[in-house]
Each structure stands twice: as structure tokens, then as C-alpha cells.
Amino acid sequence: NAGVTQTPKFQVLKTGQSMTLQCAQDMNHEYMSWYRQDPGMGLRLIHYSVGAGITDQGEVPNGYNVSRSTTEDFPLRLLSAAPSQTSVYFCASSPGGVNTEAFFGQGTRLTVV
Amino acid sequence: GDSVTQMEGPVTLSEEAFLTINCTYTATGYPSLFWYVQYPGEGLQLLLKATKADDKGSNKGFEATYRKETTSFHLEKGSVQVSDSAVYFCALTSGNTGKLIFGQGTTLQVKP
Numbered sequence: 001n002a003g004v005t006q007t008p009k010f011q012v013l014k015t016g017q018s019m020t021l022q023c024a025q026d027m028n029h030e031y032m033s034w035y036r037q038d039p040g041m042g043l044r045l046i047h048y049s050v051g052a053g054i055t056d057q058g059e060v061p062n063g064y065n066v067s068r069s070t071t072e073d074f075p076l077r078l079l080s081a082a083p084s085q086t087s088v089y090f091c092a093s094s095p096g097g098v099n100t101e102a103f104f105g106q107g108t109r110l111t112v113v
Numbered sequence: 114g115d116s117v118t119q120m121e122g123p124v125t126l127s128e129e130a131f132l133t134i135n136c137t138y139t140a141t142g143y144p145s146l147f148w149y150v151q152y153p154g155e156g157l158q159l160l161l162k163a164t165k166a167d168d169k170g171s172n173k174g175f176e177a178t179y180r181k182e183t184t185s186f187h188l189e190k191g192s193v194q195v196s197d198s199a200v201y202f203c204a205l206t207s208g209n210t211g212k213l214i215f216g217q218g219t220t221l222q223v224k225p
């Protein structure tokens with residue numbers, strides 16, 4: 001079972017460059033989300049989606065865009081990378097609802113220089 | 114808004130010691146509570162959960178009880194092993210979408 005797959009695992013960008021972090025899940029989950037993990041701050045929600053065609057902002061959405069054209073895929077786009085976006089990014093999926101477990105990808109370590 | 118507060122780390126213990134990691138929360142409504150674990154270089158995985166007051170979640174020797182009166186969900190293990198070394202996150206679901214709100218994470222290091 002692939003579960004949640006993120007690519008790439010590592011990336012170095014120059015300030016001002018753009019890129020897309022890929023996330024795909026094969027569990028037919030409706031709910032998908034992107035988090036960033038920074039030391040001492042836990043995981044903070046960037047954007048989330050409750051189904052294909054529906055997205056919404058999380059706690060720290062500035063500088064990021066998302067779209068959800070299929071149930072399986074939920075890419076995260078950095079429009080113009082900044083050093084403050086250096087972080088580890090995690091994609092997660094779940095069936096949705098209050099009691100359900102979230103499944104996480106392995107993460108993407110992004111460095112912006 | 115909803116929030117989760119965990120004890121500061123890192124926590125360093127000797128093998129077979131007793132572990133407690135404190136977690137308290139603030140939430141409207143009746144959230145579900147979770148503990149996730151992150152081993153070095155990996156993503157997060159669910160350790161245990163509790164969905165209503167007084168529920169006890171347990172897994173791999175870890176347990177936590179949902180205490181509504183003290184808004185707490187402390188993680189405990191009676192005898193830790195070196196292999197338990199990891200970062201532990203307390204979390205709650207916010208609203209019907211299942212959005213997760215995480216605490217800061219607590220790093221546990223277990224020495225032989």
C-alpha cells in the first residue's frame with residue numbers, strides 16, 4: 001500500500017523561485033491537508049481540502065496556493081519562495097470527520113537560500 | 114480558537130523509566146484527541162486516540178485518558194525502551210472537517 005506519497009523528499013530553491021510540492025494518496029480519502037513543521041512550533045496547517053474542487057485556508061496560507069482537481073492529488077505551490085518558507089512540509093489525508101485518523105506522507109525538506 | 118499545549122522538551126530518560134508527557138487543550142465542542150509519533154526521518158503516524166470523555170487510548174504500551182474536567186490528555190508509558198526515542202505530538206480535531214491542531218511536539222530520548 002502506497003498510502004500518501006510526497007515528492008520530492010529534498011529541495012533547495014533560490015529566493016524568488018517557484019515550485020510545486022506533489023502529494024498523492026491512494027486511499028480514496030476526501031480530506032487532504034498540507035502542514036509545515038518548524039522547530040518548537042509543531043505542525044501548522046497551510047491549506048486543506050474536503051473534496052475535489054474544494055479548498056480552504058489554514059493557519060499559515062500566505063505565499064502558498066493549492067488546488068484539488070482529483071480526489072487523489074493535492075499539490076502545494078510556492079509562488080515566489082522566501083527564506084521564511086524553509087521548513088519541512090507534510091501532506092496528510094483522512095476519510096474526514098472528527099474521529100478519523102490522518103495518514104501522513106514522509107515529508108519534503110525545503111531550503112530557500 | 115482551539116489550541117493544544119504540550120510540555121517542553123527534550124525529555125531524556127533511562128531505559129525502563131516511567132514516561133509522562135503532559136498535554137492540555139482548549140476547544141469548543143467535543144473534539145477527538147490524538148497522540149502522533151514521529152521517528153527520525155519519517156512522517157507522523159498515529160500512536161493512539163480517544164474520541165470522548167473518559168475514553169482511554171492505548172497502543173504499544175502507551176496510554177492516555179481523555180479528561181474533560183481538566184482538559185488534558187497526558188501520554189504515559191510504564192517502561193520506555195531505546196526504540197521509543199522520537200518526537201511525540203498531541204493533537205485534536207477541530208470541527209467536522211477533521212482538521213488537526215497540533216501541540217509543539219516533545220522530543221523523547223531514551224538512553225540505554
